[in-house]
Amino acid sequence: MSSTIHKSSSFDSSYDVVVIGAGLGGLGAALNLALSQKSVLLLEQHNLPGGFASSFVRGRFEFEISLHEMCAVGPPEGPLKGPIRYVLHDESSVDVEFVPVPEAYHLILTGEEHKINVKLPFGVENFIDTVCSAVPETPRESLVKYFDLCRECSEALTFVARSKGKIDFKTLMVKYASFLTTSGYSVAEVTNKFRFPRKTLDLLYPYSCYMGLPASRLDFTIWASLLHLYITQGAYIPKGTSHQMCSAIDTRIRELGGQTEYNTKVKKILVEDRKVVGVETDDGEKIKAKYVITNCSPHLVYGKLISPASAVPVEAHKLNNSRRLGVSAFVVYMGLDASPKDLNLESYGYFISPHMDTEKINKSMLQYENMPDLTASICLNNAIPDCSPPGTTILSITTAFGIDVWKNITPETYFATKNKFARQMIEQVSKALDSPISEHIEEIEVATPQTFSRYTGSFKGGVYGYDLDPWDSLVIRSQVKNKEEFFKGLEFAGGFAAMGHGYNSSLLSGRQAARSVLWKMKKEGG
Amino acid sequence: MEVYGRSKDMAQASKMQRERKKRWKNASPVPDVEDPIKELSKGLHLKNFQLIITDIKEVTKTTKTYRLKLAPDSELKRLPLFRAGQYLSVKVNIDGVKVTRPYSISSAPSDVLGDGFYELTIKIKDDGFLSLELFEKWKTGSIISVSGPHGNMYFDDLRDLNEIVGIAGGSGITPFRSIIHEIATQKLDLKLTVLYGSRYEDDIIFAEELSNLAGKLPDKIKVVNICSEPSENWSGPSGFITAELIKKYAGPIEGKTFFICGPQAMYEFLEKEIQSLNIPNRRIRRELYGQPDNITMNPKYLVEFKDKTFNITVRIGNKIETIKASATESVLVSLERAGIVVDSQCRSGECGFCRSLLISGNIFINDEIDGRRAGDKKFGFFHPCSSYPLSDLEIKIPSFKFVKFSPIK
Ligand SMILES: Cc1cc2nc3c(=O)[nH]c(=O)nc-3n(C[C@H](O)[C@H](O)[C@H](O)COP(=O)(O)OP(=O)(O)OC[C@H]3O[C@@H](n4cnc5c(N)ncnc54)[C@H](O)[C@@H]3O)c2cc1C
Ligand code: FES
16 A cells, blocks of 8 residues: 555646547547547546536436437347447447337327327337327328438438548449438428328427427438437437446546546647647646547637637637527426326326427527427336336426527526426426326426536537537538638537537547547557 | 439538538627626536625524625625525635535525625534634634535425425524525515424524514414423423424424424434324425534444544545545545545535545445435445545545635634
8 A cells, every 4th residue: 555656746747638528529539549548638627427418316316417318329239239339338348238218209299289199119110100090191101201211311421420521422322312312401391392291290300309400490311310210229228327327438438548537627728830739727737738629619619718819710719600509408307206107107208298390399499488388208217117216206307498598597586487497397297197296296406508507517508519400410510520620639529519419429429539539640650 | 302303402412511601701700708607607606706704693602603795806796696495515724624514504595685695603513623613713804715505405396385394403493594584585485383402592593583583474484492401491392302392383294394404413313203203205305414423323334443544545636645544534534634625515425526436445335325326336436425444445536626725714
């Protein structure tokens, strides 16, 4: 014990790469760099890894903060196995276990125009069967074609992502022609061509809520890919909450020789001649690195972190200002002292709304008189029965608000506002499911845009990166990436990076940023 | 698949790329750095801010109330708001030993909006390390470093019934004073009955103030003082707070939510009493009591360790230090004694802010409140405030330099 060497600095004087932020993007980046034997330092301002991908404990319950379900995990083996499993298990040996989510979603529409209560299963055929029997006027053939198109777009997107900016158009033309003819359009523009009845669309569109945009604005390609992946591969969640998954990644990074430090905020990204030279922490420690991968948004990086600030070209600010910040979230977490059965909670995930008109839903997220129209609820016990003690239930209800909606809320009105929305959301869900929720609340916590801002420092409390409009789609982002690099050695990872938000995209974007750094290092002969 | 015809479709992607360029070209060059949500957040809780003592009142012989306002050089416009029942974590530096202590805010949230102050009411603990020092050295004009407000023992109309029975002991009256003031100023629409246990009559904190408020709003506020060792002149109830006394003064159990806040000994006694009342879990909220006075009293603690001391190798980033630790002191306390700072707020095992990594060695975890996440248990993380060394340890703690600890002079 006494033979330990006493060093006096927290950090080495330099690293190959410093990663700022241990959200999924930062973790994904640091993991891949550690795996490649590079010296990597991961710095996180909070005392936990994960960012939004975390959990908290109240009484006898541990609540999952943000995850509803993960895309791109897929079954453990076989052709449907997804890239997340490949990256975490095969490539990096991370000790994380995934549990399948039992159904795609349980949709309950309560409005007069289209009252429906239907559970949609995974598997394209099952899904189509269920839609056709719930809405008999559905043109089955068209729906089959629609899913074919989604598959093609999804595969094409993978192909494009692998081509590192130099896209092989010939192959695209031959294999993914419909991807090329739909790329650049919105979901509404493409889907309208199929002439589905309104009621069919109601059953098809719920997942689009995960993208935070109405059908008229959401890029079709990303939507198609998401729908395809979810319905074919199924959805998964990590055992023991996202916090357990992130702790597993953090543990693995350290095993591989990487260094991860918490409660350590980076105040400055130091640049010289448009080149990254290192970072400076909150308490003034300077750490040298030629490469910095940042899990924070370009808004924070160009607006606050780059030092000297005068080094930031005006083009960077303009680019930020031209893009649209995605929504923020509002979540009611409840630990209930009754079993899911006693609470009438038979499904894992519910979408509940008076209607499924995505334009109207989006509009309802831009006001704060009343709760937005749509909620997405998760009953965790229906995927992981023992996630809470016997006879209890964990239920969370989520909705979203436009990024600027909460700006007029003051500390004086804050508590009342949050409880008002929470009450309305609980009422909506109770009524739709005939569930006596409010009689069984043992623990309740409500997270607002302010809460997300507080714990992760995300700009304006945004949780969804930049909006994926057709003019800011994944395909376009991947094509313009090189032209938008304002500083040599600086890469972005996470929800605000090119691949967009969501657990799988964020994690994989971190890996992509790491690969990009590794490739540049190699080119430099480093 | 064709959307608007092949040639138009094939041109669409480039059209969108041009659209993006156009938006970029026409966008404002002014950096977008205003963040109203962050501002809102600052009005609700902060990792660290400085207060100044503007007034001190002796409430009992062993208790003082400190009125605190924003320190003169503070950048804040106003104190963070809170919910009646929450606490501040006070950060002090006594001769190089940097410690934190949780204290409930005894004033009302409306006082933040009004005159802009918090009050902390602090009772000396006979064997306390800090409270005695504070009692003697905190003066009007002293600067106090804090974080918060934190804590979960507040009334929430989504969960709690609006008839509350409060059970308080000793300094545990402080959150109830805050709640009572909120009721008195009609900010909270509640009926509250507090059963407040003290040892002697002259230990009763806020006796007159609370009885006056109750007198003004008899349908809303009731305070019943119970003394365990009263003098002959005492006409009120005496002894400990029992199930019987609760029923007698609070009436039927149904339709009420129970809030409990007091010293550890009170919880131990009350546990049996409360059980006999058959109150469902969701109707009971307990405030934490901080670190136990004596961990060897925990029936699961193995007494054979009681006199042992161990070495703890502490890693902070690349820094390594070895410190001595007693088996009967929490790892957090041993760290603090050695002048090492870890973040801590509740000091009760619940909040998770002291979360650290146990690299090797064995610890005893006070499982009365083990607020660790499942993933932390699996991957070897622990809460130093509620863990005791049972062997030499090697641990890694997160750095914690950005918080000021106000010196006690
Ligand atoms: C949520 C909450 C709210 C509370 N609200 C109030 C309130 O409103 N009013 C109130 O009066 N009380 C309140 N308390 C209780 C209050 O926090 C404790 O009474 C207070 O912490 C006592 O501090 P102390 O230092 O005097 O005693 P202790 O905390 O018991 O101090 C002794 C501890 O310090 C350690 N120690 C001894 N010597 C050293 C050394 N040299 N270096 C480092 N450590 C050493 C000892 O090992 C021991 O663990 C609250 C507690 C909680 C959890
Ligand atoms: S300080 Fe709260 S858990 Fe340790």
